[in-house]
Amino acid sequence: MKTKSGRVLSPDDIERLAARAERGFELSRWGPRRGRPRLDPEATGHSPRITARVSPSLYERATHRAASEGRTMSEVVRDLLEDYAAKPHRARGR
Numbered sequence: 001m002k003t004k005s006g007r008v009l010s011p012d013d014i015e016r017l018a019a020r021a022e023r024g025f026e027l028s029r030w031g032p033r034r035g036r037p038r039l040d041p042e043a044t045g046h047s048p049r050i051t052a053r054v055s056p057s058l059y060e061r062a063t064h065r066a067a068s069e070g071r072t073m074s075e076v077v078r079d080l081l082e083d084y085a086a087k088p089h090r091a092r093g094r
Contacts, residue, residue, distance in 0.1 A: 039078075050077070 001009045009017075039047040054062075066076050 050081075 001014065003009060035046075062076065063073060066073055
């Protein structure tokens with residue numbers, strides 16, 4: 001069994017979680033949890049998400065390189081977009 005984050009649960013993990021559930025939960029102490037922090041502390045609302053489709057080959061090469069650099073794909077994409085947005089606009093010839 002895997003968690004939402006992809007972590008594989010061991011039989012001991014499952015037993016521990018089951019025992020905790022059987023003891024019961026104090027629902028009066030539960031409340032909404034904060035999500036991820038904003039990428040721009042000055043902004044209001046959530047940080048927008050961008051989705052792009054790429055070939056399996058590009059995805060594999062990019063994820064391997066990011067991992068070897070100790071970076072996430074989100075960090076890589078944000079850096080690339082920062083570089084792109086910083087350059088002066090140039091009309092594309094067609």
